[in-house]
Amino acid sequence: MSDLDRAIAQLRACRLIPESQVRELCYKARELLIEEGNVVCVDAPVTICGDIHGQFHDLMELFRVGGDVPDTNYLFMGDFVDRGFYSLESFLLLLCLKVRYPDRITLIRGNHESRQITTVYGFYDECIRKYGSANVWRYCCEVFDYLALGALVLGASSELEPSGPSMNDNTQTTMPLDDAELETEILNSKGEVTGSTYRPRQRTLSDSSTDTRNISPPRDISATPGQTPLRTGAPGTGASGSGGGSYSSRTGSVLCVHGGLSPLIDTVDKIRLIDRKQEVPHEGAMCDLLWSDPDEIDGWGLSPRGAGFLFGGDIVKQFNYRNDLSLIARAHQLVMEGYKEMFDGGIVTVWSAPNYCYRCGNVASILELGEDTSNGGTVTRSNGDYGRSNGIISTDKPGVRSPGRRYRVFEAAAQDTRGMPAKKPVADYFL
Amino acid sequence: MSASQIPNLNTLRRGGGRGRLRGRGGITGGYPGEGQGPRGTASRDRVVQGTDNDASVSRLSAVSLGYLEDPFAKTLTPPGLETRRLPIINRGTYVRTTAIDRLVARFLSHAPHERKQIISLGAGTDTRAFRIFSSQSSPNLIYHEIDFAVNTTAKIKFIRSTPLLQRALGIGRPEDVTVSDAGDALHSAVYHLHPLDLRCLKGASTSDTADPQPLLREVDRTLPTLLISECCLIYLSPSEATDVVSYFTRTLFPDAQVAGVSGRTGTTGSGVPLGLILYEPIRPDDAFGRTMVSNLAARGIQLQTLHQYASLKAQRERLLGHGFSGGQAAADVDFLWERWVTEEEKERVAGLEMLDEMEEWRLLAQHYCIAWGWRAGGGFDGWNELEGQSGD
Numbered sequence: 001m002s003d004l005d006r007a008i009a010q011l012r013a014c015r016l017i018p019e020s021q022v023r024e025l026c027y028k029a030r031e032l033l034i035e036e037g038n039v040v041c042v043d044a045p046v047t048i049c050g051d052i053h054g055q056f057h058d059l060m061e062l063f064r065v066g067g068d069v070p071d072t073n074y075l076f077m078g079d080f081v082d083r084g085f086y087s088l089e090s091f092l093l094l095l096c097l098k099v100r101y102p103d104r105i106t107l108i109r110g111n112h113e114s115r116q117i118t119t120v121y122g123f124y125d126e127c128i129r130k131y132g133s134a135n136v137w138r139y140c141c142e143v144f145d146y147l148a149l150g151a152l153v154l155g156a157s158s159e160l161e162p163s164g165p166s167m168n169d170n171t172q173t174t175m176p177l178d179d180a181e182l183e184t185e186i187l188n189s190k191g192e193v194t195g196s197t198y199r200p201r202q203r204t205l206s207d208s209s210t211d212t213r214n215i216s217p218p219r220d221i222s223a224t225p226g227q228t229p230l231r232t233g234a235p236g237t238g239a240s241g242s243g244g245g246s247y248s249s250r251t252g253s254v255l256c257v258h259g260g261l262s263p264l265i266d267t268v269d270k271i272r273l274i275d276r277k278q279e280v281p282h283e284g285a286m287c288d289l290l291w292s293d294p295d296e297i298d299g300w301g302l303s304p305r306g307a308g309f310l311f312g313g314d315i316v317k318q319f320n321y322r323n324d325l326s327l328i329a330r331a332h333q334l335v336m337e338g339y340k341e342m343f344d345g346g347i348v349t350v351w352s353a354p355n356y357c358y359r360c361g362n363v364a365s366i367l368e369l370g371e372d373t374s375n376g377g378t379v380t381r382s383n384g385d386y387g388r389s390n391g392i393i394s395t396d397k398p399g400v401r402s403p404g405r406r407y408r409v410f411e412a413a414a415q416d417t418r419g420m421p422a423k424k425p426v427a428d429y430f431l
Numbered sequence: 432m433s434a435s436q437i438p439n440l441n442t443l444r445r446g447g448g449r450g451r452l453r454g455r456g457g458i459t460g461g462y463p464g465e466g467q468g469p470r471g472t473a474s475r476d477r478v479v480q481g482t483d484n485d486a487s488v489s490r491l492s493a494v495s496l497g498y499l500e501d502p503f504a505k506t507l508t509p510p511g512l513e514t515r516r517l518p519i520i521n522r523g524t525y526v527r528t529t530a531i532d533r534l535v536a537r538f539l540s541h542a543p544h545e546r547k548q549i550i551s552l553g554a555g556t557d558t559r560a561f562r563i564f565s566s567q568s569s570p571n572l573i574y575h576e577i578d579f580a581v582n583t584t585a586k587i588k589f590i591r592s593t594p595l596l597q598r599a600l601g602i603g604r605p606e607d608v609t610v611s612d613a614g615d616a617l618h619s620a621v622y623h624l625h626p627l628d629l630r631c632l633k634g635a636s637t638s639d640t641a642d643p644q645p646l647l648r649e650v651d652r653t654l655p656t657l658l659i660s661e662c663c664l665i666y667l668s669p670s671e672a673t674d675v676v677s678y679f680t681r682t683l684f685p686d687a688q689v690a691g692v693s694g695r696t697g698t699t700g701s702g703v704p705l706g707l708i709l710y711e712p713i714r715p716d717d718a719f720g721r722t723m724v725s726n727l728a729a730r731g732i733q734l735q736t737l738h739q740y741a742s743l744k745a746q747r748e749r750l751l752g753h754g755f756s757g758g759q760a761a762a763d764v765d766f767l768w769e770r771w772v773t774e775e776e777k778e779r780v781a782g783l784e785m786l787d788e789m790e791e792w793r794l795l796a797q798h799y800c801i802a803w804g805w806r807a808g809g810g811f812d813g814w815n816e817l818e819g820q821s822g823d
Contacts, residue, residue, distance in 0.1 A: 111787065120518070120785065293789075304789055306781055334790035336718060359726060360794055361718030428516065429712070429723060430489065430523045430764075430799055431482040431662055431732075 004100050011093040014056055014086065019131055022092065026139040028099050033107075033146035038272050039255075040148045042106050044156035044403070045371040046073045048256060050331030050350035050364075051110065052094075054084025054122070057413040058354050058364065059093070065189050065410045066366045069097045070104035075151055077331040077350065078110020078258035078290070081140075082121035083357050088130055091140060109147035110258040110331065111290040111307070114280040145277050149289050152268065153254040153329075156403035157372035160185055184341075189410035251403045252326030254369060259332045260347075261311050261319055262288030263300050268323050282307060293333055294347050313343035320346050326402045329367060338365030338409045345402055355412035359428075368406040478731040479666045480579050483555030484512060486662070489524045490558070492516035497783050498525040502565075503558040506593045507586070518786040519795055523764055525780060527710060530767045530801050531661065534708050535559070537813030538657050539570045548654040550575045550647075552629060552675070553663030555582050556589070560622055565599040573621055575650060580615040580626035587617050587624060623649050630667065633674035652683055655704035655810040665711045666732075669739045673753075680705065680753050686806060704810025707755060709802040713763065715741055719794045742823040743800055750804030757807035760819025765796035770818055 081087035127137035186195040264285040291308025301310035328347040335351045354364035487508045494504040554576035590596045602608040608619045615626035664672040686702035743761040750759035805811035
């Protein structure tokens with residue numbers, strides 16, 4: 001068993017590793033992360049997770065619900081630390097897993113992965129208390145500076161694989177698979193389907209697609225292998241030359257970012273131009289990506305958080321259209337139901353910290369995006385202009401389909417499964 | 432929520448320790464056996480008495496960070512408890528304090544030369560009396576605070592050892608003030624501390640002939656009077672809480688035409704002008720509320736009237752039922768932040784600390800309310816213009 005595997009086992013038991021090992025781990029992680037672009041490309045299938053906030057036992061519950069690393073490919077959208085009691089254990093475990101299985105887990109930066117915020121919201125204090133000095137906090141902050149700012153999920157399927165208990169249960173094949181239209185599925189922590197929704201895509205097709213080149217079919221006649229390639233290259237991959245050429249899946253890509261959009265960023269490529277290796281600034285594109293929130297407004301608005309912006313459905317639609325995205329997945333906001341789709345499903349908030357701060361009483365969720373295997377697992381190509389019509393932005397471009405989404409909803413880990421001495425969380429109230 | 436709470440089991444009884452102000456020891460005071468004794472009334476009482484530490488620590492945190500101006504906060508917080516609270520708690524403390532201040536100021540500024548009276552229930556280490564008496568427009572006011580003897584004793588010790596507090600009350604000379612032999616009661620010209628279990632204040636309404644007052648000497652039954660319960664009555668049982676308010680509305684300050692008829696309304700009170708401010712948690716039945724109830728129960732804290740007065744509407748009806756027919760209004764802390772705080776002030780407060788947790792703030796703030804009601808017939812006209820929140 002390697003040192004790294006030993007560290008993983010130890011951290012899984014919620015026991016910290018020695019400071020010298022943390023230093024080594026952070027050094028290795030930085031070497032790894034420095035090679036990643038600001039926007040990491042991730043192939044589906046992938047399980048997307050939102051805020052963790054040091055709720056270690058709930059992170060373990062998340063792995064139980066979503067499958068273990070490396071069996072499941074994970075993408076965590078930041079805010080690993082602060083607020084909860086076990087920021088160190090949670091972040092160091094994720095970091096160990098990243099170093100051990102770099103292709104099976106992606107970590108991007110949240111607004112709490114910052115020196116300033118962690119001194120206010122608990123991570124700094126936790127480091128001092130558990131290690132007796134600020135060294136470990138400094139090592140971690142240096143890693144924070146190298147975390148990617150976003151990720152792009154490519155090759156997600158518009159259809160869902162049969163659902164069932166997440167881990168290697170092949171017995172459940174009886175779910176009705178007449179689901180060419182099935183798009184969203186909600187599962188509770190036992191893997192039972194508690195809800196599913198259809199979103200037929202034809203509604204705007206007939207009137208909006210005067211352009212005859214828009215030959216893409218509505219989704220309910222999809223899934224025929226060999227169908228005409230539909231969309232253009234994945235955003236940025238062509239122009240930026242970051243490898244892979246101009247490739248596209250049958251669905252649009254999914255942009256994952258902790259907060260949201262920025263008025264300074266109109267293409268995914270512009271994210272790639274940011275010099276990210278620094279403390280999160282108070283303003284500017286990098287700050288906005290980590291701090292902004294979608295809101296029911298038109299255009300841009302001031303954020304009550306004092307950093308980032310609010311952005312409306314029109315902004316999301318334009319951005320998704322321009323970048324061939326079918327979905328923006330983000331975290332950052334507590335959602336009592338664990339996830340929340342907005343703007344006709346153009347953006348979703350995924351929240352993965354159940355009973356946040358041991359006080360909020362919310363459930364959590366993770367989002368599973370399946371792999372598109374309808375083209376034999378290969379990606380399709382096309383030129384860059386296909387399907388762009390008349391310079392008019394249609395609000396629902398039929399060419400880009402949404403990926404099938406499976407939300408696994410879960411609750412906080414039961415107190416008695418924590419196997420911990422009775423260090424009961426104490427939530428503050430106004431008394 | 433602070434990670435620094437983990438190893439310090441002492442925080443189990445008084446909430447969080449965190450931030451730059453941490454590291455002063457953090458272990459003082461408290462009550463022997465707190466939280467460990469039998470779940471009897473006495474043990475529960477100690478837990479409730481301990482909640483005052485939460486409030487004073489929160490107040491000092493908000494003051495230290497510039498949310499509130501209060502030179503007395505430090506002198507009335509037990510040493511060693513100084514702790515930086517989370518931004519949402521600081522903001523909540525700010526909204527609660529300034530909103531009640533505003534209601535109090537409106538009461539005091541009505542007919543400013545007329546003598547008035549404030550009676551604060553379960554006042555603990557509250558600083559409001561000192562802040563009012565030391566303000567430039569030192570009002571013509573008598574201020575009473577009622578609390579368990581253990582809390583009044585502690586407060587009297589603070590006052591005795593702190594010239595700043597004595598100056599605020601104008602009790603610089605020994606002859607200005609009387610302290611009981613037990614050291615738990617204090618009486619001066621304008622300020623009174625009554626060591627009293629509020630649950631004693633009952634039954635008097637059925638024996639109107641008896642002298643109802645020996646429990647609260649120096650309370651002037653002829654003055655326009657404001658009652659304040661900041662997170663106090665909610666710890667009593669529903670019937671006890673009703674009895675306490677009735678003791679004031681029907682026994683000490685009877686509204687002539689209403690007396691004896693429970694819940695009657697619509698009379699033009701000919702009694703003394705009387706108003707009541709309540710500050711309490713509400714909405715226990717949603718996911719946040721259920722978690723709050725169970726978290727507090729784990730600390731031995733029971734909010735006994737929470738389900739009885741679970742909504743803004745229930746709070747307004749409660750006030751009406753107690754004969755506050757001049758008006759009843761209520762608003763949650765989220766509403767008060769949005770509507771009572773000016774944009775300029777919001778900007779100032781928002782600039783003090785990065786408040787990242789907007790959703791959590793709204794959740795928390797929507798589960799606390801201020802309710803205020805007053806008798807018809809003058810004295811509280813200033814409250815008419817203050818905006819309450821409609822609906823539940």
